[in-house]
Amino acid sequence: MLSVQHLLGIKYLTKEDITTILHTADTFLDVINRPIKKVPSLRDITIVNLFFENSTRTRLSFELAEKRLSADVINFSASSSSVSKGETLVDTVNNILAMKVDMVVMRHPKPGAAHFLSQRVNASIINAGDGAHEHPTQALLDAFTIKRKLGDLAGKKVVIVGDILHSRVALSNIYCLKAMGAEVMVCGPPTLIPRHIGSLGVLVETDLRKALEWCDVANMLRIQLERQDTQYFPSLREYAMLFGVSGSLLKSLSKEITIMHPGPINRGVEITSDVADGNSSIILNQVESGVAVRMAVLYLLAGRTDEKM
Amino acid sequence: MKTPDLIIRDCVIADPTSSFNGKICDVRIIDGVIDTIKDSHIEASSIREISAKGFEMIPGVFDFQVNCGEPGEEVKETFETLSNSGVYGGVTGMLVMPSASPATDNRGQIEYRKRKSEDLPVTFMFAGNITNEGKGKQLTEMKDLRLGGAVAFSDNKLPADNSLVIHLAMQYSKITGGTLLFHPEDSTLRMSGIMHEGAISVQLGMKGQPSLAEEISVTKLISLAEYNSLHIHISGVSTKGSIELIKQAKAKNIHISCSVYAQNLFFCDEDLLHFNSVFKVWPPLRGKEDRAALIEGVKMGIIDIVCSDHRPETVEFKEVEFDYAAFGMSGTQTLLQAVLSSLGDLSTEKIVSLICFNPRKVLDLEINPILEGAKADFVLIDRNKQVVIDKNDLYSLSVNNPFVDRKLNGEILGTYTNSQWFSRY
Numbered sequence: 001m002l003s004v005q006h007l008l009g010i011k012y013l014t015k016e017d018i019t020t021i022l023h024t025a026d027t028f029l030d031v032i033n034r035p036i037k038k039v040p041s042l043r044d045i046t047i048v049n050l051f052f053e054n055s056t057r058t059r060l061s062f063e064l065a066e067k068r069l070s071a072d073v074i075n076f077s078a079s080s081s082s083v084s085k086g087e088t089l090v091d092t093v094n095n096i097l098a099m100k101v102d103m104v105v106m107r108h109p110k111p112g113a114a115h116f117l118s119q120r121v122n123a124s125i126i127n128a129g130d131g132a133h134e135h136p137t138q139a140l141l142d143a144f145t146i147k148r149k150l151g152d153l154a155g156k157k158v159v160i161v162g163d164i165l166h167s168r169v170a171l172s173n174i175y176c177l178k179a180m181g182a183e184v185m186v187c188g189p190p191t192l193i194p195r196h197i198g199s200l201g202v203l204v205e206t207d208l209r210k211a212l213e214w215c216d217v218a219n220m221l222r223i224q225l226e227r228q229d230t231q232y233f234p235s236l237r238e239y240a241m242l243f244g245v246s247g248s249l250l251k252s253l254s255k256e257i258t259i260m261h262p263g264p265i266n267r268g269v270e271i272t273s274d275v276a277d278g279n280s281s282i283i284l285n286q287v288e289s290g291v292a293v294r295m296a297v298l299y300l301l302a303g304r305t306d307e308k309m
Numbered sequence: 310m311k312t313p314d315l316i317i318r319d320c321v322i323a324d325p326t327s328s329f330n331g332k333i334c335d336v337r338i339i340d341g342v343i344d345t346i347k348d349s350h351i352e353a354s355s356i357r358e359i360s361a362k363g364f365e366m367i368p369g370v371f372d373f374q375v376n377c378g379e380p381g382e383e384v385k386e387t388f389e390t391l392s393n394s395g396v397y398g399g400v401t402g403m404l405v406m407p408s409a410s411p412a413t414d415n416r417g418q419i420e421y422r423k424r425k426s427e428d429l430p431v432t433f434m435f436a437g438n439i440t441n442e443g444k445g446k447q448l449t450e451m452k453d454l455r456l457g458g459a460v461a462f463s464d465n466k467l468p469a470d471n472s473l474v475i476h477l478a479m480q481y482s483k484i485t486g487g488t489l490l491f492h493p494e495d496s497t498l499r500m501s502g503i504m505h506e507g508a509i510s511v512q513l514g515m516k517g518q519p520s521l522a523e524e525i526s527v528t529k530l531i532s533l534a535e536y537n538s539l540h541i542h543i544s545g546v547s548t549k550g551s552i553e554l555i556k557q558a559k560a561k562n563i564h565i566s567c568s569v570y571a572q573n574l575f576f577c578d579e580d581l582l583h584f585n586s587v588f589k590v591w592p593p594l595r596g597k598e599d600r601a602a603l604i605e606g607v608k609m610g611i612i613d614i615v616c617s618d619h620r621p622e623t624v625e626f627k628e629v630e631f632d633y634a635a636f637g638m639s640g641t642q643t644l645l646q647a648v649l650s651s652l653g654d655l656s657t658e659k660i661v662s663l664i665c666f667n668p669r670k671v672l673d674l675e676i677n678p679i680l681e682g683a684k685a686d687f688v689l690i691d692r693n694k695q696v697v698i699d700k701n702d703l704y705s706l707s708v709n710n711p712f713v714d715r716k717l718n719g720e721i722l723g724t725y726t727n728s729q730w731f732s733r734y
Contacts, residue, residue, distance in 0.1 A: 011512065088629060110632040111514040112584030131632070133514030171514050194517070199508035 002300050006118045006125040009134035010175035018179055022144050024296035025289070032068060032291055041304050042071035048096050050106040051077045051128070052113075057263055057287065058128050058138075062105050065294035074101070089113065090120045097123055103301065106130075124301045132166050138262055139172035141293040143180060145286045146217055149258055154181030159211045161243055162221030162270060163192045165232070169221060169262050174200050187211040188243060191232040208243050212253055219260040220245060220270040240269050247274035258282055314339045315730060316353055320361035320689055322346065323657040324368055324679040330658070336366065338685045341728030346681055359730075361689050364722050367661050368677045369401025369686040372641045373568055373616035373668035374490075374544060376406050376465075378706070379425065386621040386706050388422075391641065392429035393704035394619075397733060398642035399688035401726035402432040404672065406465045407443055414438040414449045416457035423458050430727050434672065436461040436490060439478045445471045448478060451485040460672050463490035463544070466591055466636075469526050470496050472533070479537040488672055490542045491530050493551065494592070498522035503632060505593040509578040515631070518593055520548035527551045531558040531565060540564040542671055545618060547573050547592040549602035556611045566671050568614035569603050572638050572711060574651035576600075586627050586634035587711045590618075607652060608659075613667045615652075617644040621707030628708075639707040646717035649692055653718055657692065686726045694720035702733065 002017045010018070031039055047066045051059055059075070066073045076096065087095075093104060105126045106114055111133035118125040129135040147153055158177050164170045164186045177184050178201060185203040186193060193204060205211040212218055223239060233239050245259065259271060259280045267273050275281060317336045322329040327346075335351040337344045345351055372395065378385030395403060405422065407413035413422070419435050426433040437454035441447045443464040451462060462482065469475055469491045482489055499522040504510050506517025527543060531554060534541045546552065546567050555567050572590060577600045580588045588594055606612045620637025627634050640647065648664055655663075666676045677686040696719070698712045723732030 090628075108630070110630045112631045115584045116630050131514055132516075168514055171511075194511050195506065195519070196508045196511045196517075199511060 001303070001305060005301070006114070007136050007297055007301060008114045008118060008125065008127050010136045010139050010172045010179070011134070013136075013179070015179050018140065018143070018176060021140055021293065021296050021300060022147060024300060025140075025144050025292045028295040028299070029289070029292040031295070032288075038068050038070060040070045041299055042066070042069040042302055045103060045302055046072040046074070046101045047103045047105060047298070048101045049073065049075045049128075050093065050096070050104055051075070052106070052108045053129070055107050055128070057290075058107065061287070061290040062128060062294050065291050065298060068291065069295055069298055071298070089117060093117060093121050093123075097121060103298065126297060126301065129168050132168050132171070134172045134175075135168040136172050137290070137294050137297060138169050139176035140297070141286055141290040142173055142219065142260060142262070143176050144293050145260065145282055145289045146258070148285065148289070149282050150216060153177065156182045156217065157185070157215045158182050158217045158219060159185040159187050159205070159215040160219045160221060161187045161208065161211065161245075163223055163232075164188055164197060164221075165192045165194055166224060167221050173219060174202055178202075185211055185214060189233045189239070208245070209249070212245070212249070212257060215257055217258045217260060218245065219262070222262060222264065223266060223269055236269055244269055244271065245275050246272040247278065250275060250278075250280060256280065260286060263287070314356040315725070316351055316356060316358045317361050317366065317689065318358055320364050320366040322679055323365040324661060325658040326676075326678040327680060329679070336679070338725065341685055343679065343681055343683050343685045346679070359723070361722060363693075364689040364691050365657055366679060366687050366689055367657060368665040368679060369688055369724065369726050370399045370645050370664045371402040371404075371668040372400045372619065372644055373404050373614045373671070374406055374570075375403045375617060375619040375641050376408065376621065376637070378621060380421065381408060381410050384706065385623055388426040388429055388433065390704055390706050391619075392426070392431040392433075394642040395431040396724045396726060396731040397702070397704055397721070399645040399690065399721050399724050400431065400641055401677070401686050401688075401724060402434065402669065402674075403641065404434045404436055404461060404668070406436055406463060407438045409443065409465075412438050412442045414441050414443065416450065416453045419454055419457035419459050430729050430731065432727070434460045434674065436463045437487075438462070439464045439489065440474060443467055445474055448474070448481060451478075451481060451487065455485050455487050459487055460674065461488040461490055464492070466492050468492060468494035468496035468499070469530060472529060475530070476533055476537070479533060479539045479541065483539065488540070488542055490544050492544050493523050493526040493530060493546060495522045495526045498525060502593070503589065504581055505578040505595045507578055507596045509581060513581065513584070520550055520595065520599070523548050523592060524550040524554060527554045531555070531563055534565050535561075535563045538564070540566070543567040545570050545573070545592055546612070547595050547599060547603070549599045552602050552606040552611055556606070556609070559611065566613040566667075567611075568616050569607065569612050570618040571615055571640060571644055571647040571651065572618075574600065574603055574607070574615065575647055576711065584631045586629070586631050587638065587709050589631060589634050589636055590638055591636040604651065607663065608655060613663070613671060615644075615648050615663050616668065617641045620709075621705050622709045623706070624708045637709065639705050639710045640712070642703055642705060643698060643710060643712045643717065645688070645690065645721070646696070646698070646719040647712060649690070649719040650717045685728075688724045689722035691720045691722070692718060696720050
């Protein structure tokens with residue numbers, strides 16, 4: 001059992017919660033690698049995937065996780081603008097819940113939206129990303145993937161590279177990794193690093209080579225040009241020159257490191273193709289872990305424990 | 310309803326200008342004027358008497374910055390509900406800021422507002438826009454606005470970006486009179502921030518508004534005031550750095566005054582940890598250090614005025630995702646108690662200066678001392694009692710008073726203004 005009713009962010013979870021989720025995900029990783037990839041655990045549960053912002057992989061991953069747990073699934077997509085002009089978020093959700101829906105997976109462009117909703121409706125809320133606030137299942141699947149590759153998270157050094165300012169992935173990863181005893185560094189152009197990020201207990205580095213020499217794992221964030229209201233760096237070309245990881249850069253390091261990316265990749269910007277497809281990369285493992293971790297989250301929030309799988 | 314003659318018994322006069330300051334007195338009011346103050350029993354009969362033992366009598370509060378929904382958004386507030394909020398909170402005068410739509414940018418708009426509010430117990434004063442539609446480009450007919458009754462000029466929350474227009478307004482105001490109020494903010498450096506930039510904004514993933522955005526603007530406004538040798542008022546300062554800048558400017562005898570909003574003395578950015586949109590205000594609630602510096606600035610006399618920046622909103626504008634929620638708190642009715650709570654160790658005389666006399670002085674209005682022969686305009690408060698703010702006791706049409714269900718210092722026995730006595734008891 002988790003200490004929370006909703007998954008709003010990693011910062012609201014205890015270390016025991018995270019451990020429980022990762023442990024449960026181990027079981028579900030086995031399940032989805034069996035010939036019959038399904039269990040009946042949530043056959044009595046109906047889940048809505050409520051996406052107010054574009055998403056492909058997160059939505060697919062949640063939908064697969066729900067289906068593999070035998071839940072009934074409905075999908076709702078809307079641009080935030082159409083909703084902000086008309087029906088309120090609470091009205092939208094209450095209308096859906098009136099059709100006897102039990103859980104809400106929500107992505108929303110604004111920070112705190114999942115938090116806001118959880119205080120006003122009677123259902124379990126899973127935050128699938130709220131603005132630049134949190135993306136807890138991404139952090140959990142990242143932690144799970146690192147654990148699969150490197151064993152224990154405690155003492156591991158992880159650098160998060162890129163747009164820290166606008167990134168919910170960075171924030172959730174920082175909370176999760178710190179909770180599990182890893183050391184965290186952020187690296188990127190100074191214009192994309194929040195001034196007060198040090199208050200979270202992370203190191204800050206603007207020299208990519210130094211950051212890579214320091215770390216065991218580099219998590220390369222996607223540059224989300226569509227989410228920036230100001231030009232925070234001169235060009236993608238210069239960004240790639242300063243903060244892109246290439247095969248030759250990896251080879252020149254004094255040790256081997258692991259490369260992650262939450263996707264979708266801008267090949268040639270954050271990482272070159274040889275890195276994305278090379279042996280250091282665990283990017284597709286992250287995607288596989290995503291389904292198992294989301295199954296674990298849904299299963300635990302539905303109050304299920306110790307069922308035979 | 311006019312109240313006939315009245316005697317307030319056994320109150321302590323708290324007015325630094327009164328020779329009875331600090332004394333337990335009986336005060337007799339006849340026809341809305343203080344007839345007699347006596348530090349012994351006033352012999353009288355067949356008129357109304359109020360026992361005010363344990364209460365202090367302070368001059369009526371002047372809320373230096375309020376917003377009203379009328380005209381245009383009467384669903385949020387009317388002059389009548391605003392007036393009731395005032396008198397039951399000890400506020401007897403208010404400066405109403407220009408609204409957005411319709412703007413207060415011509416004489417007719419000022420005269421309309423004056424007419425709509427003139428018979429109400431609170432004395433309403435009005436600020437006209439500095440620029441047409443409050444857009445910061447073309448100066449309004451400031452002289453005509455003055456003739457219509459504007460006592461001040463402001464573009465409300467428009468960031469003080471356009472230095473030339475500000476400069477021209479300062480020069481032109483020398484022939485119009487009327488205090489100029491500016492909102493210190495550099496809109497580009499604000500970086501679309503919806504809360505204070507700091508450790509908490511990082512935790513919440515919300516866009517932060519750096520203190521720098523305010524301080525760079527305060528610096529500019531001070532330079533412009535010095536260059537033009539003109540008194541200006543800087544509204545709602547919120548950062549530690551702003552206090553330091555204003556302190557230095559005052560030491561150089563640059564003629565500026567400034568105000569702070571009561572919420573910035575009471576709350577801080579940590580109150581946003583649960584994304585409660587009641588705490589979404591402009592300027593934002595800053596860090597704890599800033600709040601401490603503001604309180605210190607008030608005590609040192611660097612800050613001249615504490616006011617509410619009353620900004621009434623309905624549930625539809627506040628009960629939404631934080632980003633979509635409107636900025637602002639409602640608070641004129643709780644201004645006095647918020648001040649008594651956040652500045653608990655300040656003498657009543659100093660508090661009287663901050664919320665009663667200084668706001669009137671900055672606007673060149675007559676002050677309202679407790680003297681024989683003066684118009685009766687006062688509040689009876691007991692600073693030693695605490696009250697829990699009940700939303701059913703609030704007269705505003707708005708839902709965004711942050712003090713609801715909180716315990717504040719100061720029980721208000723009643724308010725006397727414009728020949729009327731208002732009391733919930």
